[in-house]
Amino acid sequence: MNFASGINRPPYESADGYLQTTIGCSHNHCLFCTYFKDQKFQTSPLGEIEADIKEIPSVFGAPKRIFLQGADGFAASYDTLMRVAELLHKYVPSMESIGGYARIDNFYDKSAEQIRNLAAAGFADPYKGKFASLH
Numbered sequence: 001m002n003f004a005s006g007i008n009r010p011p012y013e014s015a016d017g018y019l020q021t022t023i024g025c026s027h028n029h030c031l032f033c034t035y036f037k038d039q040k041f042q043t044s045p046l047g048e049i050e051a052d053i054k055e056i057p058s059v060f061g062a063p064k065r066i067f068l069q070g071a072d073g074f075a076a077s078y079d080t081l082m083r084v085a086e087l088l089h090k091y092v093p094s095m096e097s098i099g100g101y102a103r104i105d106n107f108y109d110k111s112a113e114q115i116r117n118l119a120a121a122g123f124a125d126p127y128k129g130k131f132a133s134l135h
Contacts, residue, residue, distance in 0.1 A: 013065070013067045013099065015063070015065075016060075016063050016064075016065040016066060016067040016099070017056045017059070017060035017063035017065070017066045017067070017092065017095070018060070018066070018067050018068075018069050019049070019052055019053065019056065019066050019067070019068055019069060019073075019084070019088075020044050020049075020052065020068075020069040020070055020073075021043065021044055021049060021068045021069070021070060021073040021076050021080070021081075021084060021100075022041065022042065022043050022044060022068075022069075022070030022072060022073050022075055022076055023039055023040075023041065023042050023043075023044060023070055024039035024040055024041040024042065024070065025039075025041055025070075025072060041075070043075070043076045043077070043080060044070075046080065046083060049080075049083075049084060049087070050087055053084070053087045053088055053091050053092065054091050056088075056091065056092050057091070057092060062092075062094035063092065063094060063095060064094060064095065064096045064097070065095070065096065065097045065098070065099060066088055066092065066095055066097075066098045066099070067098075067099050067100055068098065068099065068100030068101070069100070070100075070101070072100075072101050072102050072103045072106050073100035073101065073102070074100060074101075074102035074103075074106040074107065074123075074126055075102075075103070075106045077109075078109075078110050078114045078117075078118070081118055081121075081123065082117065082118070082121060084098070085098060085118070085121035085122050085123065086121075088122070089121075089122070095122065096122065097122050097123070097124040097125070098121075098122045098123045098124065099123075099124060099125050099126055100126055101126065102126035
């Protein structure tokens with residue numbers, strides 16, 4: 001599986017499967033955070049994401065939740081996120097929900113209908129940070 005940095009997730013997500021969909025942070029200007037300062041933000045290549053999804057059952061067993069890795073996995077485009085959900089449902093049938101970190105502005109480029117579609121596809125309870133940074 002591909003991870004550009006260490007696993008970063010809340011402790012109570014420790015039983016989840018992990019999937020890198022983005023690398024680094026789309027904002028990366030918060031003065032208090034140095035976690036992703038050395039990484040340029042980018043979305044993981046879809047081929048790499050698909051290969052990692054196929055590995056999830058052998059690495060994590062049958063997880064009920066997949067936690068997106070990267071500072072804000074929800075910064076990926078709507079089309080990418082929907083493809084991720086489709087592939088997860090295909091290769092990880094035990095999966096019930098998809099979570100991860102998000103900045104509130106990760107949703108600005110998504111319509112209300114797209115957000116409803118993401119929820120219907122299994123995206124649930126992202127950990128949302130504030131839009132404004134401390135600088």
